[in-house]
Amino acid sequence: MQWTVILKKELTENWRNFKWIWVPIVFILISIMDPISTYYMPIIIESAGGLPEGTIIDIPMPNPSEAMMMSFSQLNIIGVLILTVISMGTISGEIKSGVYELVLAKPVKYTNYVTAKFFSYWLLMIVSLFLGLLASWYYINLLFGDLAFSQLIVAALFYACWLTLLIAIVILYNTWFKSPGLIAFLSIITVIILSVMTNIFSHVLGWSPAKITEYIAIYLHTGDLDTEIWFSSLIALLVSLSCLLFAIVSLRNKAID
Amino acid sequence: MELVSVKDLTKTYSKHNVVDHVGFDLHPGKCVALLGPNGAGKTTTLRMLAGFIQPTSGTILFNEDTLSKDFRKYVGYLPQHPSFYPWMSGEEFLHYAGQLAGLTKHEVSDRSEKLLQLVHLTDAGKKRIGKYSGGMKQRLGIAQALIHQPKLIMLDEPVSSLDPIGRREVLNLIRELKKDATVLFSTHILNDAEEVSEEILLMNDGKLIEQGPISEIRGMQQTVTIRLSFEKEPKFIHEKLKEIDSVYQVTEENGVFDVTVHDLNAARKAIFERVQEEGWELSLFEITSGTLEDIFMKAVNK
Numbered sequence: 001m002q003w004t005v006i007l008k009k010e011l012t013e014n015w016r017n018f019k020w021i022w023v024p025i026v027f028i029l030i031s032i033m034d035p036i037s038t039y040y041m042p043i044i045i046e047s048a049g050g051l052p053e054g055t056i057i058d059i060p061m062p063n064p065s066e067a068m069m070m071s072f073s074q075l076n077i078i079g080v081l082i083l084t085v086i087s088m089g090t091i092s093g094e095i096k097s098g099v100y101e102l103v104l105a106k107p108v109k110y111t112n113y114v115t116a117k118f119f120s121y122w123l124l125m126i127v128s129l130f131l132g133l134l135a136s137w138y139y140i141n142l143l144f145g146d147l148a149f150s151q152l153i154v155a156a157l158f159y160a161c162w163l164t165l166l167i168a169i170v171i172l173y174n175t176w177f178k179s180p181g182l183i184a185f186l187s188i189i190t191v192i193i194l195s196v197m198t199n200i201f202s203h204v205l206g207w208s209p210a211k212i213t214e215y216i217a218i219y220l221h222t223g224d225l226d227t228e229i230w231f232s233s234l235i236a237l238l239v240s241l242s243c244l245l246f247a248i249v250s251l252r253n254k255a256i257d
Numbered sequence: 258m259e260l261v262s263v264k265d266l267t268k269t270y271s272k273h274n275v276v277d278h279v280g281f282d283l284h285p286g287k288c289v290a291l292l293g294p295n296g297a298g299k300t301t302t303l304r305m306l307a308g309f310i311q312p313t314s315g316t317i318l319f320n321e322d323t324l325s326k327d328f329r330k331y332v333g334y335l336p337q338h339p340s341f342y343p344w345m346s347g348e349e350f351l352h353y354a355g356q357l358a359g360l361t362k363h364e365v366s367d368r369s370e371k372l373l374q375l376v377h378l379t380d381a382g383k384k385r386i387g388k389y390s391g392g393m394k395q396r397l398g399i400a401q402a403l404i405h406q407p408k409l410i411m412l413d414e415p416v417s418s419l420d421p422i423g424r425r426e427v428l429n430l431i432r433e434l435k436k437d438a439t440v441l442f443s444t445h446i447l448n449d450a451e452e453v454s455e456e457i458l459l460m461n462d463g464k465l466i467e468q469g470p471i472s473e474i475r476g477m478q479q480t481v482t483i484r485l486s487f488e489k490e491p492k493f494i495h496e497k498l499k500e501i502d503s504v505y506q507v508t509e510e511n512g513v514f515d516v517t518v519h520d521l522n523a524a525r526k527a528i529f530e531r532v533q534e535e536g537w538e539l540s541l542f543e544i545t546s547g548t549l550e551d552i553f554m555k556a557v558n559k
Contacts, residue, residue: 098339107329
Protein backbone atom coordinates (compact mmCIF):
# COMPACT_ATOMS: atom_id res chain seq x y z
CA MET A 1 0.00 0.00 0.00
CA GLN A 2 1.23 3.46 -0.90
CA TRP A 3 0.76 4.84 2.61
CA THR A 4 2.97 2.18 4.18
CA VAL A 5 5.59 2.66 1.45
CA ILE A 6 5.87 6.34 2.36
CA LEU A 7 5.81 5.61 6.09
CA LYS A 8 8.56 3.03 5.70
CA LYS A 9 10.69 5.51 3.77
CA GLU A 10 10.19 8.13 6.50
CA LEU A 11 11.09 5.69 9.27
CA THR A 12 14.19 4.55 7.38
CA GLU A 13 15.22 8.15 6.78
CA ASN A 14 14.87 9.08 10.45
CA TRP A 15 16.69 5.92 11.44
CA ARG A 16 19.62 6.65 9.13
CA ASN A 17 19.94 10.25 10.24
CA PHE A 18 19.89 9.00 13.86
CA LYS A 19 16.71 10.82 14.89
CA TRP A 20 15.39 7.55 16.26
CA ILE A 21 18.42 7.42 18.54
CA TRP A 22 19.05 10.94 19.73
CA VAL A 23 15.46 12.13 20.14
CA PRO A 24 14.51 9.39 22.64
CA ILE A 25 17.80 9.90 24.50
CA VAL A 26 17.27 13.65 24.78
CA PHE A 27 13.67 13.09 25.91
CA ILE A 28 14.90 10.74 28.62
CA LEU A 29 17.56 13.22 29.73
CA ILE A 30 15.24 16.21 29.94
CA SER A 31 12.62 14.14 31.76
CA ILE A 32 14.91 12.91 34.52
CA MET A 33 17.06 16.03 34.79
CA ASP A 34 14.92 18.14 37.14
CA PRO A 35 13.65 15.46 39.52
CA ILE A 36 17.17 14.06 40.03
CA SER A 37 18.90 17.40 40.42
CA THR A 38 16.24 18.53 42.91
CA TYR A 39 16.74 15.42 44.96
CA TYR A 40 20.50 15.80 45.11
CA MET A 41 20.46 19.57 45.49
CA PRO A 42 21.39 19.56 49.22
CA ILE A 43 24.34 17.29 48.53
CA ILE A 44 25.39 19.37 45.53
CA ILE A 45 25.26 22.60 47.54
CA GLU A 46 27.14 21.03 50.41
CA SER A 47 29.95 19.67 48.28
CA ALA A 48 30.23 22.89 46.37
CA GLY A 49 31.15 24.48 49.66
CA GLY A 50 31.45 28.19 50.32
CA LEU A 51 28.73 28.18 52.90
CA PRO A 52 29.39 29.44 56.44
CA GLU A 53 29.97 26.82 59.12
CA GLY A 54 26.81 25.50 60.67
CA THR A 55 24.47 26.38 57.81
CA ILE A 56 21.51 24.09 57.78
CA ILE A 57 20.25 23.25 54.32
CA ASP A 58 16.59 22.49 54.42
CA ILE A 59 14.97 22.27 51.02
CA PRO A 60 11.47 20.82 51.12
CA MET A 61 11.32 17.64 49.06
CA PRO A 62 8.59 17.68 46.40
CA ASN A 63 6.05 14.90 46.51
CA PRO A 64 5.98 12.37 43.63
CA SER A 65 3.31 14.17 41.62
CA GLU A 66 5.17 17.48 41.89
CA ALA A 67 8.37 15.77 40.79
CA MET A 68 6.52 14.31 37.80
CA MET A 69 5.32 17.78 36.87
CA MET A 70 8.95 18.91 36.71
CA SER A 71 9.42 16.43 33.87
CA PHE A 72 6.34 17.69 32.09
CA SER A 73 7.38 21.31 32.33
CA GLN A 74 10.80 20.49 30.83
CA LEU A 75 9.12 18.54 28.03
CA ASN A 76 6.82 21.48 27.48
CA ILE A 77 9.79 23.68 26.61
CA ILE A 78 12.70 21.60 25.33
CA GLY A 79 10.55 18.73 24.10
CA VAL A 80 8.35 21.06 22.07
CA LEU A 81 11.43 22.75 20.65
CA ILE A 82 13.01 19.47 19.59
CA LEU A 83 9.86 18.12 17.97
CA THR A 84 9.49 21.34 16.02
CA VAL A 85 13.07 21.34 14.82
CA ILE A 86 13.13 17.70 13.70
CA SER A 87 9.94 18.02 11.65
CA MET A 88 10.33 21.56 10.30
CA GLY A 89 11.65 20.45 6.91
CA THR A 90 9.80 17.22 6.34
CA ILE A 91 7.72 18.51 3.43
CA SER A 92 9.21 21.93 2.76
CA GLY A 93 12.68 20.41 2.50
CA GLU A 94 11.52 17.95 -0.13
CA ILE A 95 9.84 20.72 -2.10
CA LYS A 96 12.95 22.86 -1.85
CA SER A 97 15.39 20.15 -2.89
CA GLY A 98 13.16 19.15 -5.81
CA VAL A 99 12.70 15.50 -4.89
CA TYR A 100 9.04 16.36 -4.28
CA GLU A 101 8.67 16.78 -8.04
CA LEU A 102 9.84 13.21 -8.62
CA VAL A 103 7.56 11.84 -5.92
CA LEU A 104 4.62 13.78 -7.25
CA ALA A 105 5.19 12.60 -10.81
CA LYS A 106 4.14 9.18 -9.56
CA PRO A 107 0.45 8.65 -8.80
CA VAL A 108 0.90 9.64 -5.16
CA LYS A 109 -2.17 10.72 -3.21
CA TYR A 110 -1.65 13.92 -1.26
CA THR A 111 -3.56 12.40 1.65
CA ASN A 112 -1.10 9.51 1.83
CA TYR A 113 1.89 11.80 1.54
CA VAL A 114 0.81 14.15 4.32
CA THR A 115 -0.61 11.61 6.76
CA ALA A 116 2.25 9.13 6.41
CA LYS A 117 4.73 11.90 7.15
CA PHE A 118 2.67 13.08 10.09
CA PHE A 119 2.39 9.56 11.45
CA SER A 120 6.12 8.90 11.22
CA TYR A 121 6.86 11.92 13.43
CA TRP A 122 3.93 11.09 15.69
CA LEU A 123 5.42 7.64 16.29
CA LEU A 124 8.80 9.13 17.08
CA MET A 125 7.11 11.54 19.48
CA ILE A 126 5.07 8.83 21.26
CA VAL A 127 8.06 6.51 21.67
CA SER A 128 10.33 9.30 22.93
CA LEU A 129 7.65 10.65 25.27
CA PHE A 130 6.93 7.28 26.82
CA LEU A 131 10.60 6.41 27.23
CA GLY A 132 11.28 9.79 28.81
CA LEU A 133 8.36 9.62 31.21
CA LEU A 134 9.12 6.00 32.05
CA ALA A 135 12.67 6.91 33.04
CA SER A 136 11.38 9.83 35.07
CA TRP A 137 8.79 7.61 36.76
CA TYR A 138 11.51 5.09 37.67
CA TYR A 139 13.63 7.71 39.43
CA ILE A 140 10.63 9.31 41.11
CA ASN A 141 9.62 5.99 42.61
CA LEU A 142 13.19 5.47 43.71
CA LEU A 143 13.77 8.92 45.17
CA PHE A 144 10.45 10.55 46.05
CA GLY A 145 7.95 7.82 46.68
CA ASP A 146 5.19 5.91 44.96
CA LEU A 147 3.36 7.11 41.90
CA ALA A 148 0.96 4.66 40.28
CA PHE A 149 2.09 3.38 36.88
CA SER A 150 -1.47 3.70 35.58
CA GLN A 151 -1.41 7.39 36.50
CA LEU A 152 1.77 7.85 34.51
CA ILE A 153 0.24 6.19 31.44
CA VAL A 154 -2.95 8.23 31.62
CA ALA A 155 -1.03 11.49 32.06
CA ALA A 156 1.26 10.59 29.15
CA LEU A 157 -1.68 9.84 26.87
CA PHE A 158 -3.30 13.19 27.58
CA TYR A 159 -0.02 14.99 27.16
CA ALA A 160 0.48 13.20 23.83
CA CYS A 161 -2.67 14.97 22.55
CA TRP A 162 -0.95 18.32 23.08
CA LEU A 163 2.20 17.19 21.22
CA THR A 164 0.02 15.71 18.46
CA LEU A 165 -1.37 19.17 17.89
CA LEU A 166 2.14 20.59 17.79
CA ILE A 167 3.25 18.17 15.06
CA ALA A 168 0.07 18.83 13.06
CA ILE A 169 0.77 22.58 13.19
CA VAL A 170 4.35 22.07 11.99
CA ILE A 171 3.10 19.86 9.14
CA LEU A 172 0.56 22.50 8.13
CA TYR A 173 3.19 25.25 8.07
CA ASN A 174 5.36 22.91 6.01
CA THR A 175 2.84 23.17 3.21
CA TRP A 176 2.60 26.96 3.45
CA PHE A 177 6.22 28.05 3.67
CA LYS A 178 9.44 27.05 2.03
CA SER A 179 11.99 27.87 4.69
CA PRO A 180 12.34 25.31 7.50
CA GLY A 181 13.65 28.02 9.85
CA LEU A 182 10.56 30.14 9.29
CA ILE A 183 8.34 27.11 9.82
CA ALA A 184 9.99 26.33 13.17
CA PHE A 185 9.81 29.98 14.23
CA LEU A 186 6.11 30.31 13.36
CA SER A 187 5.24 27.01 15.01
CA ILE A 188 6.88 28.07 18.25
CA ILE A 189 5.24 31.49 18.05
CA THR A 190 1.86 29.82 17.51
CA VAL A 191 2.34 27.67 20.60
CA ILE A 192 3.44 30.67 22.65
CA ILE A 193 0.49 32.78 21.50
CA LEU A 194 -1.86 29.91 22.26
CA SER A 195 -0.42 29.55 25.77
CA VAL A 196 -0.45 33.28 26.51
CA MET A 197 -4.00 33.72 25.24
CA THR A 198 -5.09 30.75 27.33
CA ASN A 199 -3.49 32.28 30.41
CA ILE A 200 -5.04 35.69 29.87
CA PHE A 201 -8.53 34.44 29.08
CA SER A 202 -8.35 31.31 31.21
CA HIS A 203 -11.89 31.74 32.51
CA VAL A 204 -13.36 31.38 29.00
CA LEU A 205 -10.69 29.19 27.42
CA GLY A 206 -11.02 26.23 29.77
CA TRP A 207 -11.14 23.93 26.75
CA SER A 208 -7.88 25.24 25.27
CA PRO A 209 -5.35 22.50 24.44
CA ALA A 210 -2.69 24.67 26.11
CA LYS A 211 -4.39 23.84 29.42
CA ILE A 212 -3.73 20.12 29.17
CA THR A 213 -0.50 20.35 31.19
CA GLU A 214 -2.33 22.23 33.93
CA TYR A 215 -5.04 19.59 34.10
CA ILE A 216 -2.43 16.85 34.21
CA ALA A 217 -0.98 18.48 37.31
CA ILE A 218 -4.41 18.38 38.96
CA TYR A 219 -4.90 14.79 37.90
CA LEU A 220 -1.52 13.66 39.26
CA HIS A 221 -2.26 15.45 42.53
CA THR A 222 -5.84 14.35 43.11
CA GLY A 223 -6.14 11.26 40.93
CA ASP A 224 -9.40 12.54 39.48
CA LEU A 225 -9.98 13.20 35.80
CA ASP A 226 -12.02 16.35 35.24
CA THR A 227 -14.27 16.68 32.25
CA GLU A 228 -12.13 19.63 31.21
CA ILE A 229 -9.10 17.46 30.49
CA TRP A 230 -11.19 15.27 28.21
CA PHE A 231 -12.63 18.29 26.52
CA SER A 232 -9.33 20.10 25.90
CA SER A 233 -7.71 16.89 24.64
CA LEU A 234 -10.59 16.28 22.29
CA ILE A 235 -10.22 19.83 20.99
CA ALA A 236 -6.48 19.23 20.51
CA LEU A 237 -7.18 16.14 18.41
CA LEU A 238 -9.90 17.83 16.37
CA VAL A 239 -7.71 20.84 15.64
CA SER A 240 -4.86 18.46 14.67
CA LEU A 241 -7.18 16.73 12.25
CA SER A 242 -8.23 20.01 10.66
CA CYS A 243 -4.58 21.10 10.40
CA LEU A 244 -3.85 17.92 8.46
CA LEU A 245 -6.87 18.42 6.21
CA PHE A 246 -5.77 21.99 5.50
CA ALA A 247 -2.26 20.75 4.81
CA ILE A 248 -3.57 18.25 2.25
CA VAL A 249 -5.71 20.87 0.52
CA SER A 250 -3.00 23.51 0.41
CA LEU A 251 -0.45 21.02 -0.91
CA ARG A 252 -2.87 20.00 -3.64
CA ASN A 253 -3.34 23.62 -4.70
CA LYS A 254 0.30 24.52 -4.43
CA ALA A 255 2.11 25.73 -7.51
CA ILE A 256 5.61 24.37 -7.83
CA ASP A 257 8.27 26.59 -9.27
CA MET B 258 -4.88 6.73 -32.87
CA GLU B 259 -3.12 9.30 -30.79
CA LEU B 260 -1.81 8.50 -27.32
CA VAL B 261 -2.42 11.93 -25.88
CA SER B 262 -4.55 14.69 -27.19
CA VAL B 263 -4.02 18.17 -25.85
CA LYS B 264 -6.53 20.90 -26.56
CA ASP B 265 -6.44 24.60 -25.77
CA LEU B 266 -4.09 24.07 -22.85
CA THR B 267 -3.58 27.28 -20.88
CA LYS B 268 -1.81 28.05 -17.63
CA THR B 269 -2.03 31.50 -16.16
CA TYR B 270 0.23 32.76 -13.39
CA SER B 271 -0.67 36.20 -12.08
CA LYS B 272 -2.56 37.20 -15.22
CA HIS B 273 0.27 36.18 -17.54
CA ASN B 274 -0.37 33.22 -19.83
CA VAL B 275 2.72 31.09 -19.34
CA VAL B 276 1.15 28.53 -21.63
CA ASP B 277 -1.28 30.03 -24.08
CA HIS B 278 -3.92 27.88 -25.83
CA VAL B 279 -1.57 25.10 -26.84
CA GLY B 280 -2.94 22.11 -28.71
CA PHE B 281 -1.22 19.04 -30.15
CA ASP B 282 -1.46 15.26 -30.40
CA LEU B 283 1.19 12.73 -29.50
CA HIS B 284 1.29 9.47 -31.40
CA PRO B 285 2.56 6.15 -30.04
CA GLY B 286 6.16 5.21 -30.77
CA LYS B 287 7.23 8.68 -31.82
CA CYS B 288 9.91 10.83 -30.37
CA VAL B 289 8.85 14.44 -30.19
CA ALA B 290 11.08 17.38 -29.33
CA LEU B 291 9.61 20.36 -27.57
CA LEU B 292 11.70 23.29 -28.70
CA GLY B 293 11.80 26.87 -27.63
CA PRO B 294 13.95 29.51 -26.02
CA ASN B 295 14.21 29.72 -22.25
CA GLY B 296 10.97 30.88 -20.69
CA ALA B 297 8.83 29.73 -23.58
CA GLY B 298 6.61 27.62 -21.32
CA LYS B 299 8.12 24.21 -22.08
CA THR B 300 8.52 23.10 -18.47
CA THR B 301 5.04 24.25 -17.49
CA THR B 302 3.57 22.33 -20.44
CA LEU B 303 5.44 19.19 -19.41
CA ARG B 304 4.37 19.54 -15.80
CA MET B 305 0.74 19.81 -16.79
CA LEU B 306 1.12 16.72 -18.98
CA ALA B 307 2.81 14.96 -16.07
CA GLY B 308 -0.36 15.64 -14.13
CA PHE B 309 0.91 17.51 -11.13
CA ILE B 310 -0.03 21.01 -11.98
CA GLN B 311 -3.56 21.73 -13.02
CA PRO B 312 -4.21 23.66 -16.23
CA THR B 313 -6.09 26.95 -15.89
CA SER B 314 -8.14 25.80 -18.84
CA GLY B 315 -8.01 23.26 -21.63
CA THR B 316 -7.94 19.48 -21.66
CA ILE B 317 -5.41 16.68 -21.70
CA LEU B 318 -6.86 13.35 -22.79
CA PHE B 319 -5.16 9.99 -22.66
CA ASN B 320 -6.86 7.56 -25.00
CA GLU B 321 -6.44 4.82 -22.41
CA ASP B 322 -8.58 6.49 -19.91
CA THR B 323 -11.12 9.15 -20.44
CA LEU B 324 -12.66 8.87 -17.02
CA SER B 325 -10.02 9.29 -14.36
CA LYS B 326 -8.35 12.64 -14.11
CA ASP B 327 -5.16 11.25 -12.66
CA PHE B 328 -3.07 10.07 -15.60
CA ARG B 329 0.20 10.07 -13.72
CA LYS B 330 0.31 6.29 -13.91
CA TYR B 331 0.78 6.48 -17.69
CA VAL B 332 3.51 9.05 -17.50
CA GLY B 333 7.18 8.88 -16.62
CA TYR B 334 8.69 12.26 -15.92
CA LEU B 335 12.22 13.50 -15.49
CA PRO B 336 12.54 17.11 -14.30
CA GLN B 337 15.32 19.36 -15.51
CA HIS B 338 17.33 19.09 -12.31
CA PRO B 339 16.29 15.82 -10.72
CA SER B 340 17.05 15.60 -7.05
CA PHE B 341 16.88 12.51 -4.88
CA TYR B 342 17.28 11.48 -1.27
CA PRO B 343 21.05 11.55 -0.82
CA TRP B 344 20.87 8.93 1.94
CA MET B 345 19.24 6.34 -0.33
CA SER B 346 21.07 4.11 -2.76
CA GLY B 347 20.12 4.26 -6.42
CA GLU B 348 18.47 0.89 -6.13
CA GLU B 349 16.48 1.92 -3.07
CA PHE B 350 15.19 4.99 -4.85
CA LEU B 351 14.00 2.90 -7.79
CA HIS B 352 12.21 0.60 -5.34
CA TYR B 353 10.60 3.58 -3.66
CA ALA B 354 9.51 5.17 -6.94
CA GLY B 355 8.18 1.85 -8.25
CA GLN B 356 6.18 1.12 -5.14
CA LEU B 357 4.74 4.62 -5.16
CA ALA B 358 3.53 3.86 -8.66
CA GLY B 359 1.80 0.74 -7.38
CA LEU B 360 4.26 -2.00 -8.32
CA THR B 361 4.63 -4.94 -5.95
CA LYS B 362 7.93 -5.62 -4.22
CA HIS B 363 8.63 -8.51 -6.53
CA GLU B 364 7.84 -6.58 -9.70
CA VAL B 365 9.89 -3.64 -8.60
CA SER B 366 13.09 -5.54 -7.85
CA ASP B 367 12.86 -7.25 -11.21
CA ARG B 368 12.27 -4.02 -13.03
CA SER B 369 14.88 -1.96 -11.20
CA GLU B 370 17.57 -4.53 -11.94
CA LYS B 371 16.82 -4.27 -15.65
CA LEU B 372 16.70 -0.49 -15.57
CA LEU B 373 19.97 -0.14 -13.69
CA GLN B 374 21.49 -2.23 -16.44
CA LEU B 375 19.89 -0.08 -19.15
CA VAL B 376 21.29 3.13 -17.71
CA HIS B 377 24.67 1.55 -16.84
CA LEU B 378 24.32 1.94 -13.10
CA THR B 379 24.45 -1.72 -12.08
CA ASP B 380 27.71 -1.27 -10.19
CA ALA B 381 26.62 1.99 -8.59
CA GLY B 382 23.17 0.70 -7.66
CA LYS B 383 24.16 -0.01 -4.06
CA LYS B 384 26.02 3.27 -3.62
CA ARG B 385 24.43 6.23 -1.89
CA ILE B 386 22.98 8.77 -4.33
CA GLY B 387 24.81 11.51 -2.42
CA LYS B 388 27.98 10.21 -4.03
CA TYR B 389 26.66 10.17 -7.61
CA SER B 390 27.95 12.51 -10.31
CA GLY B 391 25.64 14.77 -12.29
CA GLY B 392 25.51 12.36 -15.23
CA MET B 393 24.75 9.40 -12.97
CA LYS B 394 21.90 11.30 -11.36
CA GLN B 395 20.49 12.14 -14.78
CA ARG B 396 20.59 8.47 -15.75
CA LEU B 397 19.03 7.41 -12.45
CA GLY B 398 16.38 10.02 -13.16
CA ILE B 399 15.60 8.36 -16.46
CA ALA B 400 15.46 4.95 -14.78
CA GLN B 401 13.00 6.15 -12.14
CA ALA B 402 10.83 7.68 -14.87
CA LEU B 403 10.65 4.29 -16.60
CA ILE B 404 10.06 2.15 -13.52
CA HIS B 405 6.32 1.70 -14.01
CA GLN B 406 6.53 1.20 -17.79
CA PRO B 407 4.78 4.42 -18.73
CA LYS B 408 3.22 4.95 -22.13
CA LEU B 409 4.56 8.46 -22.30
CA ILE B 410 8.05 9.42 -21.19
CA MET B 411 8.73 13.09 -20.68
CA LEU B 412 12.21 14.45 -20.20
CA ASP B 413 12.77 18.09 -19.37
CA GLU B 414 16.07 19.31 -20.83
CA PRO B 415 17.64 15.88 -20.38
CA VAL B 416 21.00 16.74 -21.94
CA SER B 417 21.54 20.44 -21.46
CA SER B 418 23.48 20.10 -18.21
CA LEU B 419 25.63 17.18 -19.32
CA ASP B 420 29.14 16.98 -20.73
CA PRO B 421 29.56 15.67 -24.31
CA ILE B 422 29.94 12.05 -23.18
CA GLY B 423 26.93 12.17 -20.92
CA ARG B 424 24.97 13.87 -23.67
CA ARG B 425 25.83 11.13 -26.14
CA GLU B 426 24.80 8.44 -23.64
CA VAL B 427 21.45 10.04 -22.94
CA LEU B 428 20.68 10.59 -26.62
CA ASN B 429 21.43 6.94 -27.32
CA LEU B 430 19.17 6.04 -24.42
CA ILE B 431 16.34 8.12 -25.88
CA ARG B 432 16.70 6.16 -29.12
CA GLU B 433 16.26 2.97 -27.11
CA LEU B 434 13.25 4.32 -25.27
CA LYS B 435 11.18 5.20 -28.29
CA LYS B 436 10.98 1.51 -29.20
CA ASP B 437 8.53 0.95 -26.35
CA ALA B 438 6.96 4.30 -25.62
CA THR B 439 6.29 7.78 -26.81
CA VAL B 440 9.06 10.15 -25.84
CA LEU B 441 8.54 13.86 -25.42
CA PHE B 442 11.58 15.87 -24.48
CA SER B 443 12.21 19.55 -24.23
CA THR B 444 15.42 21.17 -25.31
CA HIS B 445 16.84 24.39 -26.60
CA ILE B 446 19.66 22.57 -28.38
CA LEU B 447 18.49 22.11 -31.94
CA ASN B 448 21.03 19.48 -32.91
CA ASP B 449 19.71 17.15 -30.26
CA ALA B 450 16.18 17.56 -31.48
CA GLU B 451 17.21 16.93 -35.06
CA GLU B 452 19.22 13.89 -34.09
CA VAL B 453 16.67 11.79 -32.26
CA SER B 454 13.19 13.11 -32.88
CA GLU B 455 10.79 12.73 -35.75
CA GLU B 456 8.49 15.53 -34.83
CA ILE B 457 8.91 18.90 -33.25
CA LEU B 458 6.73 21.26 -31.31
CA LEU B 459 8.09 24.76 -31.33
CA MET B 460 7.05 27.09 -28.55
CA ASN B 461 7.71 30.74 -27.96
CA ASP B 462 6.23 33.01 -25.33
CA GLY B 463 3.69 30.42 -24.26
CA LYS B 464 2.37 29.79 -27.75
CA LEU B 465 2.87 26.83 -30.02
CA ILE B 466 4.17 28.35 -33.23
CA GLU B 467 5.16 25.37 -35.34
CA GLN B 468 4.43 21.68 -35.13
CA GLY B 469 4.82 18.59 -37.23
CA PRO B 470 7.42 16.21 -38.67
CA ILE B 471 10.81 17.83 -39.14
CA SER B 472 10.88 17.07 -42.89
CA GLU B 473 7.49 18.68 -43.38
CA ILE B 474 8.47 21.79 -41.52
CA ARG B 475 11.58 22.07 -43.59
CA GLY B 476 9.53 21.79 -46.79
CA MET B 477 7.24 24.56 -45.69
CA GLN B 478 10.00 27.09 -45.87
CA GLN B 479 9.28 29.58 -48.65
CA THR B 480 12.76 30.94 -49.08
CA VAL B 481 16.33 29.70 -48.96
CA THR B 482 19.35 31.61 -47.77
CA ILE B 483 22.70 31.45 -49.52
CA ARG B 484 25.73 32.67 -47.65
CA LEU B 485 28.52 34.23 -49.71
CA SER B 486 31.83 35.75 -48.94
CA PHE B 487 34.66 37.00 -51.10
CA GLU B 488 38.43 37.23 -50.83
CA LYS B 489 38.17 40.77 -52.08
CA GLU B 490 34.85 42.43 -51.97
CA PRO B 491 33.76 43.34 -55.53
CA LYS B 492 32.43 46.81 -56.26
CA PHE B 493 28.66 47.32 -56.21
CA ILE B 494 28.20 43.74 -55.07
CA HIS B 495 25.08 44.63 -53.18
CA GLU B 496 23.38 46.10 -56.19
CA LYS B 497 24.59 43.38 -58.50
CA LEU B 498 23.24 40.64 -56.31
CA LYS B 499 19.91 42.37 -56.07
CA GLU B 500 19.65 42.51 -59.85
CA ILE B 501 19.29 38.73 -59.92
CA ASP B 502 15.67 37.78 -60.53
CA SER B 503 14.85 35.43 -57.68
CA VAL B 504 16.81 37.32 -55.05
CA TYR B 505 14.54 38.80 -52.48
CA GLN B 506 16.83 40.22 -49.84
CA VAL B 507 20.56 40.79 -49.32
CA THR B 508 22.10 41.45 -45.93
CA GLU B 509 25.74 41.90 -45.06
CA GLU B 510 27.64 41.43 -41.86
CA ASN B 511 31.45 41.64 -41.64
CA GLY B 512 31.85 40.91 -45.33
CA VAL B 513 29.57 37.89 -45.24
CA PHE B 514 26.49 38.20 -47.44
CA ASP B 515 23.24 36.40 -46.71
CA VAL B 516 21.19 36.26 -49.87
CA THR B 517 17.60 35.19 -49.47
CA VAL B 518 16.15 33.70 -52.63
CA HIS B 519 12.87 32.19 -53.77
CA ASP B 520 14.29 29.75 -56.27
CA LEU B 521 17.52 28.14 -55.23
CA ASN B 522 18.49 26.63 -58.57
CA ALA B 523 17.92 29.75 -60.61
CA ALA B 524 19.75 31.88 -58.09
CA ARG B 525 22.69 29.52 -57.87
CA LYS B 526 23.04 29.52 -61.65
CA ALA B 527 22.85 33.29 -61.80
CA ILE B 528 25.42 33.78 -59.06
CA PHE B 529 27.95 31.49 -60.71
CA GLU B 530 27.44 33.21 -64.04
CA ARG B 531 28.30 36.50 -62.35
CA VAL B 532 31.33 34.90 -60.72
CA GLN B 533 32.60 33.97 -64.17
CA GLU B 534 31.67 37.15 -65.94
CA GLU B 535 32.76 39.63 -63.31
CA GLY B 536 35.67 37.65 -61.95
CA TRP B 537 34.42 37.72 -58.34
CA GLU B 538 36.89 36.05 -56.02
CA LEU B 539 34.38 33.85 -54.28
CA SER B 540 35.66 32.21 -51.10
CA LEU B 541 32.45 30.81 -49.58
CA PHE B 542 29.22 29.56 -51.04
CA GLU B 543 26.90 27.89 -48.55
CA ILE B 544 23.23 27.10 -48.46
CA THR B 545 22.33 27.81 -44.87
CA SER B 546 18.61 27.70 -44.62
CA GLY B 547 16.28 24.80 -44.18
CA THR B 548 18.15 23.80 -41.04
CA LEU B 549 16.24 23.60 -37.83
CA GLU B 550 18.15 26.57 -36.51
CA ASP B 551 16.91 28.66 -39.37
CA ILE B 552 13.32 27.60 -38.85
CA PHE B 553 13.71 28.21 -35.16
CA MET B 554 15.14 31.69 -35.54
CA LYS B 555 12.53 32.68 -38.09
CA ALA B 556 9.64 31.38 -36.04
CA VAL B 557 10.89 32.91 -32.82
CA ASN B 558 11.54 36.30 -34.38
CA LYS B 559 8.22 36.42 -36.15
